[in-house]
Structures are given as structure tokens and as C-alpha cells.
Amino acid sequence: MSKIVTILGFAGSLRKKSYNKSLLRIAAELCPKDAKLEIFDLEGIPPFNQDLESQPPERVPEFKKRIRAADAILIATPEYNYSIPGVLKNAIDWASRPYKDNSLEGKPVAIMGASIGMIGTARAQYHLRQCFVFLNMHPLNKPEVMISYAPEKFDENGNLKDEQAKKLIIDLLTALITWTRKLEEK
Numbered sequence: 001m002s003k004i005v006t007i008l009g010f011a012g013s014l015r016k017k018s019y020n021k022s023l024l025r026i027a028a029e030l031c032p033k034d035a036k037l038e039i040f041d042l043e044g045i046p047p048f049n050q051d052l053e054s055q056p057p058e059r060v061p062e063f064k065k066r067i068r069a070a071d072a073i074l075i076a077t078p079e080y081n082y083s084i085p086g087v088l089k090n091a092i093d094w095a096s097r098p099y100k101d102n103s104l105e106g107k108p109v110a111i112m113g114a115s116i117g118m119i120g121t122a123r124a125q126y127h128l129r130q131c132f133v134f135l136n137m138h139p140l141n142k143p144e145v146m147i148s149y150a151p152e153k154f155d156e157n158g159n160l161k162d163e164q165a166k167k168l169i170i171d172l173l174t175a176l177i178t179w180t181r182k183l184e185e186k
């Protein structure tokens, strides 16, 4: 039997009742048996300061260690002002530094996102894909998981009521696992 694929997930929101944090929790529950999804909370990662990149605050090496230990990355992003939230970009910036010590280098990555609007984080997701180029990550193209009108799709406890959305999350995880195994083939 092939080895379990370890996926590290993080959400670009610090909000307690974040839809995107809920998406990650739901993805962990729905994760296929040949993989395991662990979640890292970006809380406590300070604003990036290049003066400190060689001796970063402790939450940063912790984050980079978790990234390096994972076979693949799953990012749940909100959309802020038609782009990715500063919290997410900031965490990615720390994870990529110092130069030549980019912990995200070569990692397979998938994206999902939920927003209260009708576009379901599409604009943010395409901005995030642009970052993957310089990071030299390997993004999964499809399926695209863009959950629109989030307040209608989640209940008050952050559970997804939308069965189609749940199926899409399973499809995303399955495709990410296949993509990761493919990239690992020598």
C-alpha cells in the first residue's frame, strides 16, 4: 500500500467563526483514508520584517517546520478587497524567507475559499496562484472550490449544509493526493 499523504492546511483568516477555517475543518473530516490533513493556525505570526528573517519570531520556524514535514499544502483563503488577506500573504512571505530557504519550494498546493459575495473568492484565488510562480510551488488546477454566499451555505456552528460543496471538497482532496503522488514519482 502506498504511504499516507500528509497535507498541511492553513486559512487566511484569524476570525474565530471564519468560514474558511470551517472549510479546512470540514476538509479534515472528509479527507480520504490515504491522506491526513493537519491544520496550522496563522494566529501569532507577526508582520514580516526583513531585519528579522534570519532570526524570526518562534511561530515562524514552527510554521516552516510543519510545511516542510508535509507532502502537500491546502490553503483556504477569504477574499479581501478583491485579493488575498494580508494575514495570508504575510505568512507566505515569512515561509519563503530568507532567500534560498523557501519552505514552500516545490510543494504541491491546492486552494479553496468561501466568501459572502457571489464570486466566491475567485479573484483572491487567482492572485494567490500568481504568488505560486515565484514560490516555485505546483498548484492543482482543478477542481476550483469557490463557495459563494457563505452565510447561506453554513449553519451557525460552521457546518456546511451544501452537499455539492462537500462533494467538491472531497474531489479537491482526491485530486491533490493524486497530484502529490504523481509529482513524487521519479
Ligand SMILES: Cc1cc2nc3c(=O)[nH]c(=O)nc-3n(C[C@H](O)[C@H](O)[C@H](O)COP(=O)(O)O)c2cc1C
Residues within 6 Å of the ligand: 013, 014, 015, 017, 018, 019, 020, 021, 078, 079, 080, 081, 082, 083, 114, 115, 116, 117, 118, 119, 120, 121
Ligand atoms: C477587509 C475586508 C475586505 C473584504 N473584501 C471582500 C471582497 O473583495 N470580496 C468578497 O467577496 N468579500 C469580501 N469581504 C467579505 C468576506 O467575504 C467575509 O468577511 C468573509 O466572511 C471572510 O472570510 P472568513 O469568514 O474566513 O473570515 C471582505 C471582508 C473584509 C473584512
